Amino acid sequence: DTGVSQDPRHKITKRGQNVTFRCDPISEHNRLYWYRQTLGQGPEFLTYFQNEAQLEKSRLLSDRFSAERPKGSFSTLEIQRTEQGDSAMYLCASSLGTENTEAFFGQGTRLTVV
Amino acid sequence: GESVGLHLPTLSVQEGDNSIINCAYSNSASDYFIWYKQESGKGPQFIIDIRSNMDKRQGQRVTVLLNKTVKHLSLQIAATQPGDSAVYFCAENSASGSRLTFGEGTQLTVNP
Numbered sequence: 001d002t003g004v005s006q007d008p009r010h011k012i013t014k015r016g017q018n019v020t021f022r023c024d025p026i027s028e029h030n031r032l033y034w035y036r037q038t039l040g041q042g043p044e045f046l047t048y049f050q051n052e053a054q055l056e057k058s059r060l061l062s063d064r065f066s067a068e069r070p071k072g073s074f075s076t077l078e079i080q081r082t083e084q085g086d087s088a089m090y091l092c093a094s095s096l097g098t099e100n101t102e103a104f105f106g107q108g109t110r111l112t113v114v
Numbered sequence: 115g116e117s118v119g120l121h122l123p124t125l126s127v128q129e130g131d132n133s134i135i136n137c138a139y140s141n142s143a144s145d146y147f148i149w150y151k152q153e154s155g156k157g158p159q160f161i162i163d164i165r166s167n168m169d170k171r172q173g174q175r176v177t178v179l180l181n182k183t184v185k186h187l188s189l190q191i192a193a194t195q196p197g198d199s200a201v202y203f204c205a206e207n208s209a210s211g212s213r214l215t216f217g218e219g220t221q222l223t224v225n226p
Contacts, residue, residue: 042216105157
């Protein structure tokens with residue numbers, strides 16, 4: 001499977017715990033994006049990497065959230081001190097590094113904070 | 115501000131009929147649009163895209179129409195099949211190409 005891969009698919013955590021998600025993009029794609037999606041809504045942009053550089057962050061990305069892409073390949077998204085409002089689907093996407101090219105999404109990580 | 119929205123939250127059609135899903139956008143500077151299909155529990159799946167220098171683009175059983183005058187986008191699905199049942203989102207790519215702005219989606223249900 002050469003698509004975008006996310007791990008884990010599901011995560012249940014207690015409020016206050018830290019969680020980390022991983023995304024492996026399509027191998028030749030140098031752009032990587034994180035989105036968050038709540039039930040019934042479209043995905044909302046969180047952050048974006050060009051290779052290892054994090055070039056843009058949404059205001060949705062509070063200081064409890066941090067994303068990394070240390071070698072320009074896979075990426076991690078960490079949420080510290082989780083809150084119930086963090087419950088959502090976290091989607092990763094990747095695309096080629098040219099403007100206006102399609103982004104391909106992974107299957108997402110469903111986070112439930114109890 | 116930038117926003118992309120859909121006219122109808124739900125659409126129900128009979129198998130074999132053609133489906134039309136509509137989308138309105140507000141940012142006249144938007145120059146790239148994508149339609150995604152999302153099945154329950156899965157990530158959005160790319161269907162078709164269109165750039166602002168085009169009015170129409172066709173794929174396999176799908177056609178996207180862009181009317182820049184009224185800032186309207188539509189997705190036409192020919193001979194709709196049960197497997198087409200999903201939520202459909204239109205998305206706008208920002209001028210820098212760094213983010214997609216999605217609408218709320220239209221739930222398409224295909225009745226056998």
